[in-house]
Amino acid sequence: TSVSGPIATSFEPGGQRLVIASSQEPMAAVVDIGSGETSFTLEGHFAALNDATWSPDGALIATASNDGSVRLFDASNGRQRFALRGHSSIVNALDWSPDSTRLLTGSADGTAKLWSLIEGDGRELATLSAYDTRLGVVGAVFSPDGTQVMTGDQGVTSAIVWDIGATAGAEVANLPGVAFHFGAVDFSADGQRLYATAGGGSIGVWD
Numbered sequence: 001t002s003v004s005g006p007i008a009t010s011f012e013p014g015g016q017r018l019v020i021a022s023s024q025e026p027m028a029a030v031v032d033i034g035s036g037e038t039s040f041t042l043e044g045h046f047a048a049l050n051d052a053t054w055s056p057d058g059a060l061i062a063t064a065s066n067d068g069s070v071r072l073f074d075a076s077n078g079r080q081r082f083a084l085r086g087h088s089s090i091v092n093a094l095d096w097s098p099d100s101t102r103l104l105t106g107s108a109d110g111t112a113k114l115w116s117l118i119e120g121d122g123r124e125l126a127t128l129s130a131y132d133t134r135l136g137v138v139g140a141v142f143s144p145d146g147t148q149v150m151t152g153d154q155g156v157t158s159a160i161v162w163d164i165g166a167t168a169g170a171e172v173a174n175l176p177g178v179a180f181h182f183g184a185v186d187f188s189a190d191g192q193r194l195y196a197t198a199g200g201g202s203i204g205v206w207d
Contacts, residue, residue, distance in 0.1 A: 003029050010053040010061075012075065019061050021052035028052045028063055030078060040078035044071050050092050057100040060117075064091035070105050070115075072122070084122040086113055093140040095149075104149050106137030112151045114164055128162050144191040 007023035017039060021028040026045035029038045042052075047066035054061050054075065061073045070084040070091055089109035096103055102125070103115045112128040128151065139152030139159070150161045187193070193205055 005048075007049065008051045008053075012054045013056060013058045019052045019054060021049040021063060023048050023050070025049075026065065026067070028061070030061070030075075042071075042073045042078050042080075044073075044080045044083070045069065050090065051094045053094045053096060055096050055100040056098055059100065062094050062096070062103055064094045064105065066090045068107075070094065070103070070122075072117070082121050084113075084115055084124075086115075086124050086127075087111070089136070092136065092138045095141045097142050097146045098144060099146060102142075102146075104140045104142055106140035106151055108136035108138075110134045110136055112137045112140050112149065112162075114149070126164065128160075139186075141186050143187050144189060150187065 003020045003022050005022055005024035006020050008021040010019050016033055018031050018033055019028050020031060026043070026047055026049065028042040028049055030040055030042065031037065032039055042061060042063060045063065045065040045067050049063055049065050051064040052061060059075055060081065061075050063071050068085070068087050068089055068091060072081045073079065074081055084105065087105065087107040087109050089107055091105055091107045093106035094103065101116065101118045103117055104112060105115065106112045110129055113124055114126040116123045116125050135153055137151050137153060141150050143149065147165055148161055149164055150159055152159050193207065
């Protein structure tokens, strides 16, 4: 298949298909891994995409766009289910909770937002913001147990770990970064390590 300016990919849980987001067009393509053929395209955005990710239960695909919205598509046929429009600027990053009931979004508006998706639509649960995220959030990821999230900021002044339980919005840790590099972040699969870009081609590893 051919996607202009591929910027993000995500496998479906079974590994048979792959979604590829375009950085040049307002679309993503779902591709069959075995044949390399496009099964269908995801359309509805008004600007190019920055991220696309498959839900852990395989039912939905979420996409993030320069148009400031996040859109949810049926993974079986590519039809748009609904859109999340709470951000005031470009949406850079997405991640699903392990149980597929919540979505985390990171935006150039300086916030990360937590959304509930359990009632057939999206409902905003919390907005996460701090002085260090004012330049924009470019990395956003759930912990493996779904109780915390981590964000990386545009200038990589820090990677912040947030509690999203009863005290949603509280900072658990603020890990220093190196300025002038994008702040990609992730948890290890067992939740015991944090990884964040640290400048100069390096990655910081935290306990």
